[in-house]
Structures are given as structure tokens and as C-alpha cells.
Amino acid sequence: MELFIIRHGESVTNTSPTLLADGGLTERGRAQAKKVAVSMVGARLTHIFSSPLMRAIETAQPLARAVKLPVEVWLDAHEVWTGGGYRGPTTEQLAEMYPEIRFAEETESDPLGWHCPGGETSETGYLRANRLLERLRSRFTGDERVALFAHGALNRRLMLAALGMEYSNALRPFGDNGCVWWLGFEDGKMSIRYIGPAIPQLFQVVD
Numbered sequence: 001m002e003l004f005i006i007r008h009g010e011s012v013t014n015t016s017p018t019l020l021a022d023g024g025l026t027e028r029g030r031a032q033a034k035k036v037a038v039s040m041v042g043a044r045l046t047h048i049f050s051s052p053l054m055r056a057i058e059t060a061q062p063l064a065r066a067v068k069l070p071v072e073v074w075l076d077a078h079e080v081w082t083g084g085g086y087r088g089p090t091t092e093q094l095a096e097m098y099p100e101i102r103f104a105e106e107t108e109s110d111p112l113g114w115h116c117p118g119g120e121t122s123e124t125g126y127l128r129a130n131r132l133l134e135r136l137r138s139r140f141t142g143d144e145r146v147a148l149f150a151h152g153a154l155n156r157r158l159m160l161a162a163l164g165m166e167y168s169n170a171l172r173p174f175g176d177n178g179c180v181w182w183l184g185f186e187d188g189k190m191s192i193r194y195i196g197p198a199i200p201q202l203f204q205v206v207d
Contacts, residue, residue: 003182009178051077132154
């Protein structure tokens with residue numbers, strides 16, 4: 001599996017002076033999402049996944065439309081959230097807002113909206129990230145090329161889990177808005193092929 005972990009574009013949550021659980025992209029964030037689409041259109045993706053948070057879905061949208069793939073939403077791919085419990089839109093509301101999205105077969109519709117329990121710590125966020133990574137690695141064992149649109153703190157924990165490092169490790173991979181991390185998994189080994197901003201020449205230069 002080739003795995004592309006992508007941080008969402010700039011959102012209202014990034015620019016707000018107060019802590020917000022969810023929000024869409026800013027104008028700058030939408031431009032970053034378009035840049036991600038241009039960068040990733042040549043990646044020969046087979047699957048696109050996203051956090052249920054609006055900023056991640058909206059970043060995935062331009063790419064999904066360009067390569068004509070649905071965006072499968074994983075509810076447990078939300079950001080590491082230290083605040084109080086949060087209720088997002090229902091799955092029906094999300095599907096109406098974003099026609100490109102699909103949900104895993106086991107996803108249950110909650111009439112109150114999907115639930116983020118909050119109160120996460122660095123350790124519990126890492127454990128969740130590790131479960132996400134294992135879910136991907138167990139599902140995709142061949143030459144699939146998978147994009148996951150998620151968040152800064154969660155992505156860092158995904159990288160630590162991929163590297164076999166503890167959650168308390170001081171490693172801070174570059175992960176600005178719209179950043180792409182390109183990881184390869186084969187025969188029990190992991191390769192890192194790119195970490196940096198989305199650039200149009202990514203696949204002409206590296207692939």
C-alpha cells in the first residue's frame with residue numbers, strides 16, 4: 001500500500017481566536033485544497049478517506065471530483081480533541097452537504113449526530129491513530145494507493161505509529177495546512193517518500 005496522509009487546508013478553526021470543534025475552509029484553505037488536487041491527480045489513487053470534520057471533507061472534495069472517486073468517511077479519524085464532547089452533523093446531513101462522501105458499512109446513523117467524546121490525551125489520541133493505521137494496513141495489503149485527509153495532531157500520531165515510536169516522542173514532522181506525507185508499506189517495511197507541501201511536480205519528480 002502507498003499511503004498519502006494529507007492535512008486539511010486552512011479552516012475557520014485555524015483562524016478563530018476561540019477553540020472550535022468544527023468548521024469549513026477559509027478562502028485560503030480552499031485554494032490549498034485545489035493545490036492538493038492538482039498535486040495528487042497523478043497519484044493513481046484507488047481510495048480516498050476522510051475525517052468526518054468539515055475542513056477535512058472540503059479539502060478532499062476537489063481531488064475526489066478530479067479523479068472520480070468517492071470519499072469514504074471514517075468517524076474515528078477526527079482530530080485529537082481535548083475539549084468537551086462534540087456532536088457533529090448526522091450521517092444523512094453530511095451526505096446531503098457533501099455528495100461525494102460514503103460511509104463504511106458498519107457506520108450506524110445517530111439521530112443526534114456523530115459523537116466525538118472529547119477529553120483526549122496525547123496517549124489516547126496516539127492509540128486511536130494506531131488503530132486507524134492498523135485498519136488501513138489490514139485492509140490494503142497489495143498495490144493500493146490510498147489518501148487519508150485528516151488533521152495535524154492526529155497525523156503526527158499516525159506518523160509516530162508508522163515509525164514504531166511512542167506517543168511521547170519529540171519528533172515533529174512538517175505538517176502545515178495542505179501538507180502531504182507519502183508513505184509506502186510492503187513486506188513489513190515502511191518507506192517515506194515525501195513530506196512537504198502539495199506541489200504540482202510531486203509525481204513527475206518522485207514517481
